[in-house]
Amino acid sequence: MDTVDGVDTSKMSREQLELYSHKILEEMEREREERNFFQLERDKLRTFWEITRNQLDEARAIIRNKEREKEELAEKHDTxxxxxxxxVKHLMYEHQTNLTETKAEHMVALKIAQDDHSEQENELIKDKKDLRQSHKEQEFTHINEIRALKLKTAEELSELIKKFEAEAMEMEQKYEHKLTSQYESLNLKHRMEITEVEERKNLQIASLIKNHEKAFSEMKAYYNDITMNNLSLIQSLKEQMEVMKNNEERMKKQVKELTTENKNLSNDFKATDDQAIELNRQLKNYEKDKLCLANTKKRLIAVTKDYDNLKWENEVLELRFEKCQEERNELHSRFVSSILELQQRTGLKNVLLEKKMEKLTELLEQREAQIGEVLAAAQLDPKEIVNINEKLEEMLNRKNTAIHDLQFDLARACRAHDDLLATYENKLQEYGIPDTEMNIQPLRVRKLGTKMNRADKMLLNI
Known part of the structure; x- marks a missing residue:
């Protein structure tokens, strides 16, 4: 059994073997690349190791050199x-010798300086005593001079105070006199301006009353014209209605006559036809007249409604007119009573003011005579006479202002009375009442002339 890396290749097909071989080749290439990479890394590490070893040898050589230099420097430092x-030992010895020498020299110099200082101290004490003596003498002389200067300045200061007080009193009196005169003139001017404003206001009120009464009269005339026109229209419509009624009766009579004639002429056919044609024509006219009558009735109904409305408005206006007449009569009676009362008050006030003025003038003349006698008999100093004259002048100014105020009040009351009387006369003329029924006379202010009395002449002479 053939195995490659633990894999059985005997049971693989060709394709599997090719794939497996390709796989192995790829792995071999990858392993080769990794081997080359690791070889390169190994070479790099070896080169780095050699470089660092050389650097370490160089550093060790430098350290050995430095240690050798350090030992040499330490030996040199010790020497x-x-x-x-x-x-330093030699310098200490020299310093000790110099110190002993300088101590001896300084002791000698100190002894000499102490002797000189004691001599200077004695001289300064002597000079100090002399200076104290001279200072006491100068202080005594200065005190005497200061006392003399204080006395002199006190005298000058008292003189200046007296002088300035006198000047201040003169200036105060002068400006107080100016202030009182200015206040009186301004007060009089203010009062005159107030009277002018009141006069303008009264004139404006009178003009407004005239305008309102004129408008009322125009409105009254307008409504009177409307009522007269409506009454004339109603009268004309009544006449037209009577004419229409007469025409209607006449037409009815004609119809009756025609019917009787139709009955009488029924035998004659031709005459009947002609009569029928005529009757048809008259019948048509009758229908027209009937329509006209219906229209006139409708118009009559509307006119009667308007007449009723106008009659009601006329009654309302008559009631308002009666009410206005009652108010006018009441206002007239109140106005007359107020005028009489005001005239009595103003007359009584004028009489009292005139009596008061006469008493004041008599009292003033007596006082002036007494003052003249006292001044002639007293033979006072000029300054005292000036002070007395100033006081008298102030008192006279106050009295004159009081007199002017009373005259001003009297003139204003008389002017108000005259204005009220003028408006009353205008009202009487507007309502058509003659002036002879009221015996009201306007007030006239008696002008009081300013006479120069003996005290004023005396003051002017002084």
Missing amino acids: ELNLYKQK
């Missing part, structure tokens, strides 16, 4: 160390 030790 140099012994040499330096000997040199």
Whole structure:
């Protein structure tokens, strides 16, 4: 039995043997390639081993050389160390000798310096005593000078304080006077502007009232025209209806007459035919008139509806008109009562203000006379007179402002009364009421002239 690698080849066919041989050849080629690869690897490893061995030999040779150099350097270092030790011994000896010499020299120099220092210290103590003495003398002189300067500065400071206080008082009085005068002028200007604005507002209100009343009168006239037109239309339609009724009655009478004639003329055939033709023609006209009558009835129904609506609107407008008349009468009575009450109040207020003004003027004249007598009898200093005059001037300014305020209030009340009276007269003219029924006179403000009193003259003279 033939076996190859444990495989029996005697039982194989030719094809199997060929396949097996090819397989063996492939395995042989693969083994050969592996053998070549491993041989190459072996050669590489051998070359690497030889190279590393050579490098190792070289490194060992270098190490031996380094160790030899190290030994030589150690021997050289030992010799140099012994040499330096000997040199240090010599230097220590020289240093010791130099140190003893310098100590001796320094002790001598220190003794000399101590002697010099003691002498300088004694001299400095003496100089210090002299300086203290001179310093005390200078300090005493400085204290005296400072006291004199303080007294002088205190006097100058008190004079300056008095001077500045006087100037400050003068400036304060001056600017207070300017401030009061400016405030009074601006206040008066502001009040006048307010009165002008109120006048413009009253004029605008009056114009608006006129425009509203004009629009109301136009609307009233418009609705009156509408009612008159509707009434005239209703009247004309009623007349047309009566005419149509008369025509209808007339046509009925004609029909009756024709029927009687038809009965009477029934014997005559020709006449009957002619009469029949005529009657047919009249019958056609009657149908037309009947249709026209039906149309007029429909129109009459629509017109009656419109008439009823307009009548209802007229009644509503009459009720509104009556209500407006009642409101007008009530407003008229209230307006008259308010005017009378306002006139009484303003008249009483004007009388009181005039009496108050007269009393104030009398009191002012008495005070002026008393002040003049006191100033003439007192014979005061000019400064005191100036102060008194300034106080009097301030008091007079306050009184004058109070008088101007009262005059302004009086003028505003009178102007409001006159404006109200003017609007009332316009209303009376619009409603057709004569002015003679109300005896209301407008107020007139009595202009008060500013008289220069004796105190003012005295102040001006001063």
